[in-house]
Amino acid sequence: MSELSLPAPAKLNRMLHVTGRRADGYHELQTLFQFLDHGDTLDLRRREDGRITLTPGLPGVEHDANLIVRAAGLLQESSGCRLGADIALTKRLPMGGGLGGGSSDAATALLGLARLWELPVSLDALASLGLRLGADVPVFIRGRAAWAEGIGERLTPVELDTPWFVVIHPGIEVATPAVFGASQLTRETPPISMARALQEGPHAWRNDCQSTVRRLYPAVGEALDWLSGFAPSLLTGTGACVFCRLTHSDEADSILARVGDGWHAFKARGRNISPLHQALGLH
Template structure:
């Protein structure tokens, strides 16, 4: 179910920053600038961080929550606020607090989602009136995953993940496991064993194939480099087709019924931290703002 986020302080927006899964991830080539061409299916979840935004009239942007190992200037939530502030009247400021639930570097898009929630939330709070297209363009400068969270729809994506077509996916219940390891995205994409030339397919063919045919081209490399990820995938595969999201470290499997998902998550303790989340096609962020 979608979690409700109350607004405890007058003028404060407390908004969800939802997670995503890459239901499939194909690497179809490498561009001259070094980035990889991708095809992926983004599935939004009701599992989320919470972002609190309190307006200030002194023009200051204050980050009230630090992330271990992440300098304030590298925090995507603060960077998003600074980027949007350039479009705001003088004096527009905010205090920003992120209550983290999503693991850093887990492949769930937490940092990108935090940035998108700040862009969408401050646009509303400061009454800037920017469109989702404008906000998504701003967000792309922060990271390729930011636009899908700004637009707030599960989507088929191409390019570096930025060319988006909304889709409706089955809103299954997901068991998501974080095996407790850190996966280097650069390390995965730099591995000589990575599959980089999967033949492109069109969206209709991908959707017609369904979850039983979907795969992540990064999985073989991540399995080899990180045995705990392989163990978590093998555990979930006993019950349903299991997949890696992004470059990991999180893995997932879909189930039609919540009780089954909860039972499998509760028994997953030796494989890492497990959550049960509901898939959704419309972002909880936009639901919270009535959009």
């Protein structure tokens, strides 16, 4: 095998509670991750000389700082592999959108290159490498919808409903540090059990970051208010993307037909098994 084309799917935080702040500045979270059948694509081609190339680059991101390149370098270093790869990225997910695009790209690079380079490496080992790149990377490595705690790295697989979603990006980028550093952010939501969260269900789920993001980024509030006119809507992660849950695909089409200029919107189906795992035959 010398070439692979693989998806890097989006994720939604179906709910998100902030339950505390650690001494190192990170926040303790409880969240439900679910994948979407929409995202970026990585085309990987093996090189024999050990070089890692990435095209195109991302605006404002140095080549060596890109999570895809960092993931490839970590895998080379940890495995002693002397192979390289040419990586072509088709970017569909917005940066700073709360859809996990960069983390998903990194996870696809780790899993895809491990396959391309024929490395005998476990999902546990890849998830540990991924955690060094970001707290959201392990859920993409493990490829199951999950209840997550800690900073988002302690994962328990779950089965969630798999509705249609409309996702709107209001054309801005949210700075996650600004949200978690805001004085008004709720940081003391009492922890709940996974069983209780699942029992309460989608109609009770909320995102503790939402009110803060509304105040800091009025464009997100405008998107939430507009989308809520069709169905109950939530922020994913720290945004900027917002989403609503729908029963039928044609409902999503009807909403998309009304989206105005300046917003990027798409419909997608929820998935409890990552499209990446399905493509690699890991489900």
